Amino acid sequence: MTVYKMTAAQVARKVIENKKMFILDVRNHNAFEDWKIEGHQFQHLNIPYFELLDGVDEILPKIPTDQELLVVCAKEGSSVMIADMISQTGRDVYYLEGGMKSWSMYLEPIKVGDLTGGGELYQFVRLGKGCLSYMVISEGEAAIIDAVRFTDVFINFAKEKNVTIKHVFDTHLHADHISGGRQIAEITGATYYLPPKDAEDVVFGYTALEDELTVQIGASQLEVGALYSPGHTIGSTSFIVDGKYLLTGDILFIDSIGRPDLAGKAEDWVGDLRETLYRRYRELAEDLIVLPAHFMIIDEINEDGTVAKRLGDLFNENHGLNIADEKEFRQTVTEHLPPQPNAYQQIRQVNMGRVTPDDEEQTEMEIGPNRCAVR
Template identity: 40%
Template sequence: MSKVQRITVEQLNEKMNDGKGVFILDVRNEEDYREWKIEGKQATSINVPYFHFLEEDENHFKDLPRDRDIVVVCAKGGSSEFIVDLLKERGYRGYSLQEAMLAWSQFYHPTAVAEENRMQLIQINRLSKGCLSYVIVSDGKAMIVDPNLNIDVYQEMSRQQSFSIEHVVDSHLHADHISGGPRLAQATGATYYISSSEAKGTDLAYEPLEHHREIRFGNVQVDVLAIPTPGHTPGSTSFLVNGNYLLSGDTIFVGGLGRPDLGGKAKEWAQDLYDTVFGKLNDLADDVLVLPAHYADIREMNERGIVGATLGDIRNDNEIMRTQNREVFTEYVAGAVTSEKPPNFEEIIAINRGELQVDPEKAIDLEIGPNRCAVHHHSN
């Protein structure tokens, strides 16, 4: 077997954004592919399970392009290398994704959202899960909002850009991924914030968000206003940065609203969500940029690679955001959840509450898969 060419997840992401696009051949089984795959606006993806290629049937190669690089993806890396070798024998240009979907699940990509008034706002996109976290920097000090499992990403950024992490915030108790918040705060000496209604009954060391109307840091006094926005969970909190950027957690997404059923109180939490949409957030201007903690569709990413939209656009595109009849809103939201609950969400919540400890390998296994915290996506 000849030497197989490999490509890293960083190189794959560059290919997906270089204007030429990328062709992905996923050789996992059909069920795994339907459940979770690599997606990008400039990515073409097909699924031909590995065992089909063992049949030595040339028909399995007929949909593969000869004039483009083909990135072969499997679960852990071994199968893709075998397939790349078969492709090379037939004159195709194939690359094996190094460490496969395991590596993709841990890839974090930063994009600058804003740089103004000596404040920098960066969105960290964990593309494999549609998870978004944020770094807000001002005068060498930083706040991290909704950090994900791999806290090295944020610490390495702080070293490279010479800022200290002083505040770490979780907008709510996450159900679909393991929060890096408590560990990041402990590692950096930062204060960890979360709503007490999310953390009550836990052993978490935290500062209650409801005690802080604003958190200021840096000479420019970047204001982060804590806005209780219950609905997805009772203690969900959003943050208004400098009056222009709403870090909305899982309350409002580019394509919809957070699902209210994960606590088993869909109608009750849907009513909380109504009060949030038409009370707490009603007075915010249409030009406020909403930056959520998740997304469920690659179309929610704009041409700059940022997942975000103005509040006015979200209101216009999403009929439920304009449904001011409480009863109609509640019935629609509570009844519209059709997707499965996040896999392993009970274990993940227990970890995020500090009640369950797992080793790093187990933590990665628990998280693998898409996010399922959003509902009510518009059809545009």
């Protein structure tokens, strides 16, 4: 039978469209347990490739014949080899082009909704890393929030929409992924904003992202307003877009809350985190739609592929927003922290402009799951 190539973009559409697929992951067990391709209706079998070198006959009964079969490895080579072996048994089989490396890098733009004056809001979903970026569009202008490092994706999308990128924001100094915000601003001439309390050690120029700063997009009344919301970092800032959407950065997620420890200050910042979640956000309209900068689990993805939920629903459903006792909240947050993100200290240095690794080094820094939340 035949070996076919499947791209990360094609896999992403299967996730978003809730399709069935069977994945044979031939990486080692630790890598698979740490991080894998997830979909609402995906099934997995993890057998390291070196256990299959003598043949694949023993695993064939474990692989359903009524679903597409995708073989996945770290960078492609091993999956091509195993896929070829399976095809020789009479099965059609796919391999993931570029392996988990390509899956980590792919971005899927999805429209969240319409805005004032014909504007639009798009969420860029990085399924393989759990990162979420945003583009606000109105009357020929655009603003980008929390861009990841793949600058061409945002620049090309703006060209497709025939808009000029005027403003680029980072809600905070990121530690889990490398920001593309400053580079996009340099390429396009846009203004780059960063919270000054997070920027004490940066070595580049920026415009201060201050509490209650309001930026107008286009000539309409569409506004992006900043809301100081510390806790994940001391400078973390949220955005209210068009009075409809609350972009929470790494402070509040759909099924979890932000972690306060990535600068080594969990005990200091956990109080700020509670203040933001239990006072500042409680003062906002419950009909705001929360759009975070990350997701952790596949269940956070809606049927249309977006990651979004009404703030009032999160007040009722998110456990991190329902710990009445402050001491219990502090203990829950500081004693249940997940493992640190891969290379987070080096990533912080990159986002400060202090080191400039090449593309391959940046890819290796970012490999692995999202770990910015306490769940």
